[in-house]
Amino acid sequence: MKQHEVTERLSTIIELSNLGPFYWEKAQEKMFQLFERKDIQGSYSKRTFQRDLKIIRDTYGIDIRCNKRTDLYEKNIEESSSIKKNMLGIFNMVNAFQFSSELEGIVFFDDRKAEGTEHLSKLVKAIKGNSIIRFKHHKGWKKTDQFREVKPLALKEIKYSWYLIGLNEKDELRNFGLDRIFELEFAGRKFTRPDDLNLKSYYDNVFGILNDKNLPVETIHLSFTIEQGNYIKSMPIHPSQEIIEEDEENLLIGLKLKINHELISEILSYGNQVKVIKPESLKKRIVEISNNIVKTNKLNPLKT
Known part of the structure; x- marks a missing residue:
C-alpha cells in the first residue's frame, strides 16, 4: 500500500477518536468508506487496525486503546505525549494539503516563514547524541566569519521562529535563532549534559525566549x-x-x-x-x- 494511503488511514482513525469512544466495527466502516472514496483496493482487518494504532502511538504520541470493560476504543489522555500532539497538528495539515495543485485559490498561507528549519534534523541528532556543534551565528544580522562552539540542549519554537538553547564556550546558557545560524557542523566531540539543569522549569515563568535571571x-x-x-x-x-x-x-x-x-x-x-x-x-x-x-x-x- 502506498504511503499516502497509510497516512489517510491514520488520519481517519485519529479523526474518529477525536469524536469520542468508538467500536472497532465503526472504524472498519469508516475505512471502507475511505477506500471507496479514494478508490483504494483491498480489505481492512482488525490486525491492520491494531498495527495502525501502534504507528499512531509511536509516531504521534496519541495512545488509543480498547477499554476491555466496554469494548470501546478511546484516547488515553494521560499517556498521550504533549510534545507529539503538536506534531499531530502538522500531520493533519500535511494530510489535508497534500494535493497542492487543488488548493490554488482556496487555501492562503501566511507569507512569513520560519527560516532555519533545515537545521532542525541535524540539531535534534546533536541534542540526542550529546554532540558539540559549531556554526557561524550572525548577531544582529551582522555577518561574521567566527565559528561558535555550542553544547546543544533543546529547541524552542516561538511565533514563526525556532531557537537553539545551549551552553556556549563558557558553559553559559544562551539561545541562538536558527534563522541566523550558518555552516552548521558537528565538532566531533561529546559533552556531558548537566544533571541540575531543568529547561522546562527554566521557562515556566517566561514569555518568549529571553529569561533574565535578574528579573523577579x-x-x-x-x-x-x-x-x-x-x-x-x-x-x-x-x-x-x-x-x-x-x-x-x-x-x-x-x-x-x-x-x-x-x-x-x-x-x-x-x-x-x-x-x-x-x-x-x-x-x-x-x-x-x-x-x-x-x-x-x-x-x-x-x-x-
Missing part, C-alpha cells in the same frame, strides 16, 4: 474586552494564565511571569482591547511606551 516573577492582572477575551480564552497568552473574573463586558486574567520586553510587546499588540490592572510598574511602562508611539507618529498640522 510577578503576578500580573490584565483586563480584556469581552471580544478580545474570547480569543484569549481559546488561545492563552501563557500556561500560567488563569481566569479571575468574567462578565458581559470584560475578562480579567492572571499571569505569573517575568516582565520582559517580549511580554510588553505582546500586551501592546492588543491595543485598546487590554488594560493593565497590576503591577503598577507594568502599567507605567505600557503608558510610557504608548505615549512615545503617539509622539513618534504625531501628524503634522495641515497647512492652510
Whole structure:
C-alpha cells in the first residue's frame, strides 16, 4: 500500500477518536468508506487496525486503546505525549494539503516563514547524541566569519521562529535563532549534559525566549474586552494564565511571569482591547511606551 494511503488511514482513525469512544466495527466502516472514496483496493482487518494504532502511538504520541470493560476504543489522555500532539497538528495539515495543485485559490498561507528549519534534523541528532556543534551565528544580522562552539540542549519554537538553547564556550546558557545560524557542523566531540539543569522549569515563568535571571516573577492582572477575551480564552497568552473574573463586558486574567520586553510587546499588540490592572510598574511602562508611539507618529498640522 502506498504511503499516502497509510497516512489517510491514520488520519481517519485519529479523526474518529477525536469524536469520542468508538467500536472497532465503526472504524472498519469508516475505512471502507475511505477506500471507496479514494478508490483504494483491498480489505481492512482488525490486525491492520491494531498495527495502525501502534504507528499512531509511536509516531504521534496519541495512545488509543480498547477499554476491555466496554469494548470501546478511546484516547488515553494521560499517556498521550504533549510534545507529539503538536506534531499531530502538522500531520493533519500535511494530510489535508497534500494535493497542492487543488488548493490554488482556496487555501492562503501566511507569507512569513520560519527560516532555519533545515537545521532542525541535524540539531535534534546533536541534542540526542550529546554532540558539540559549531556554526557561524550572525548577531544582529551582522555577518561574521567566527565559528561558535555550542553544547546543544533543546529547541524552542516561538511565533514563526525556532531557537537553539545551549551552553556556549563558557558553559553559559544562551539561545541562538536558527534563522541566523550558518555552516552548521558537528565538532566531533561529546559533552556531558548537566544533571541540575531543568529547561522546562527554566521557562515556566517566561514569555518568549529571553529569561533574565535578574528579573523577579510577578503576578500580573490584565483586563480584556469581552471580544478580545474570547480569543484569549481559546488561545492563552501563557500556561500560567488563569481566569479571575468574567462578565458581559470584560475578562480579567492572571499571569505569573517575568516582565520582559517580549511580554510588553505582546500586551501592546492588543491595543485598546487590554488594560493593565497590576503591577503598577507594568502599567507605567505600557503608558510610557504608548505615549512615545503617539509622539513618534504625531501628524503634522495641515497647512492652510
